Every structure is written in structure tokens, then in C-alpha cells.
Amino acid sequence: GQQVMQIPQYQHVQEGEDFTTYCNSSTTLSNIQWYKQRPGGHPVFLIQLVKSGEVKKQKRLTFQFGEAKKNSSLHITATQTTDVGTYFCAGSYNNNDMRFGAGTRLTVKP
Amino acid sequence: GAGVSQSPSNKVTEKGKDVELRCDPISGHTALYWYRQSLGQGLEFLIYFQGNSAPDKSGLPSDRFSAERTGGSVSTLTIQRTQQEDSAVYLCASSGGGGGETQYFGPGTRLLVL
Numbered sequence: 145g146q147q148v149m150q151i152p153q154y155q156h157v158q159e160g161e162d163f164t165t166y167c168n169s170s171t172t173l174s175n176i177q178w179y180k181q182r183p184g185g186h187p188v189f190l191i192q193l194v195k196s197g198e199v200k201k202q203k204r205l206t207f208q209f210g211e212a213k214k215n216s217s218l219h220i221t222a223t224q225t226t227d228v229g230t231y232f233c234a235g236s237y238n239n240n241d242m243r244f245g246a247g248t249r250l251t252v253k254p
Numbered sequence: 255g256a257g258v259s260q261s262p263s264n265k266v267t268e269k270g271k272d273v274e275l276r277c278d279p280i281s282g283h284t285a286l287y288w289y290r291q292s293l294g295q296g297l298e299f300l301i302y303f304q305g306n307s308a309p310d311k312s313g314l315p316s317d318r319f320s321a322e323r324t325g326g327s328v329s330t331l332t333i334q335r336t337q338q339e340d341s342a343v344y345l346c347a348s349s350g351g352g353g354g355e356t357q358y359f360g361p362g363t364r365l366l367v368l
Contacts, residue, residue: 150296177357179297186345186359187297232296244289244297 148235150245158253163220165248167233174236176216178207181247182229190218225252256280258360260346266366267336275331275363279348286329287357288321289345297345303329336367 150167157163167176175194179187191200193209193216200207204227206219216235220227230247237243259278267273279286288300303309303323314320318336323329333340343364347357 179357186362187347188359189356192356234297234299242287242299242302244299246296 148233148243148245150233150248152248153246154249154251156251156253157223159225160222163223163227163250164217165231165233165250166215166217167235167245168215169235169243170214171237172213174213176209176213176236177234178216178218179232179234180229181232185229187232220250223250223252225254228252258346258348258358260344260360260363262363263361264364264366266368268368269338270335272332272334273336273365275333275344275365277329277331277346277348277360279327279329279346280358281327283348283350283358284326285349285357286323287347287349288329288331289347290315290342291345291362292342300331333365336365338367341365341367 148167148169155163175192177192178190180190181187191207193200193207196213197211198209204221208217216233218231228251230249232247233245235243258280261276265273284305286303290298290300300313301309301311301321306326318334321329321331331344343362345359345362347359349357
């Protein structure tokens with residue numbers, strides 16, 4: 145069935161290092177969204193990508209959507225302790241079928 | 255309201271009992287989503303409402319789960335004959351127009367089935 149695979153499951157970095165999480169779908173997505181969930185909190189929407197090859201930036205965060213609209217990545221440059229949390233991607237196949245990745249839990253050592 | 259609210263915040267129930275979870279979306283938001291998150295796991299999409307249209311219920315894990323949205327606003331998620339594997343945090347989110355717009359999440363209802 146349709147599913148979104150996300151790797152890595154965990155990532156521990158030193159503050160100032162870069163971080164990347166990847167999502168991949170076996171079938172073409174209509175769009176992909178990214179969320180961040182702080183420890184003990186609820187998911188917060190970060191961004192949505194719709195177009196093939198789309199790249200969007202939010203300060204130190206760079207989001208990419210693959211040309212085939214089957215994969216996406218989130219890259220954080222020079223991580224800070226405030227980046228700690230779990231990052232989820234969510235791929236949409238149609239309005240009523242959205243699949244979340246398992247999430248990547250990021251920890252940052254000061 | 256100022257944000258998405260959910261009630262109760264915590265619910266402990268016995269196996270076999272029915273539970274009802276409530277979600278109040280942000281005023282004016284036409285889209286409403288229900289998700290389930292087990293401890294340390296990702297988000298499982300359950301169901302999506304868009305305005306007054308009939309939802310696609312294919313994301314619900316079993317026929318013990320049902321959801322409705324009255325008047326295009328408040329939604330209730332009902333779990334009948336609860337099982338221990340239903341224990342999770344149930345999250346509700348709303349957005350202005352659906353179709354991938356910014357989703358605002360409520361604090362969730364933490365359900366524990368004994």
C-alpha cells in the first residue's frame with residue numbers, strides 16, 4: 145500500500161553541525177508537508193511543497209521536493225539547541241489519504 | 255476560538271467501554287483532521303472532513319471507530335468497545351481550506367485503555 149518512509153529514525157548532532165532527514169514514497173505524491181514536534185508538544189506545521197523540484201527555505205531550514213514528486217528532504221544548517229524535536233513528513237496522495245513518515249528525532253548537544 | 259481545543263485532555267477507560275473524544279476547530283476553518291499517535295511513534299492519519307462534504311472514512315483502523323462533524327464545526331471521534339491497542343494520543347487539527355494548507359493542531363487527548 146501507499147506509505148512514506150522516513151530516515152533516519154534518530155539523529156544526534158553537535159550544535160553547529162548540519163542535519164538532514166529524508167522521506168520517500170513508492171508512488172507519486174500530490175504534495176508533501178513537514179511538521180515539527182517538540183518534546184511533550186503537538187506537531188506544528190512547517191511548510192508544504194507542491195511542485196516538482198520545488199525548494200523552499202525558512203531561515204536555516206531548506207526543504208526540497210524531488211523531480212518525480214516521490215521524495216523530499218529537510219536540511220537544517222548549523223543546528224541550534226532550539227531545533228531539538230521530531231520532524232515528520234506527511235505525503236498526500238489525495239485529499240483523504242495522507243501518510244506520515246515515522247519521524248526523525250533530532251537531539252542537539254550544546 | 256484562539257486555537258484548536260480538545261476534550262478531555264486525558265481519558266482512562268476500561269477495555270470494552272465506549273469513549274467519545276471532542277474537537278473544537280479554529281473558528282472559520284473548513285477542514286478538520288483526526289490523527290493518532292502512539293508513544294514515540296509517528297502520526298497515523300484517521301479521517302478528514304472538508305466543509306459539509308461526507309468524509310472518506312477509509313483511514314479509520316476498524317469499524318469500532320467512527321467520527322462525525324456537526325454543522326461543519328465541532329467534531330467527535332467515537333471508539334466503541336475499546337481495546338488496549340487503542341491507547342494513544344488522539345490529535346485533531348484544522349485548517350482554513352484543506353488540501354494541504356497550514357494545519358493547526360490541538361493539544362490532543364491522551365487515551366489509556368486498561
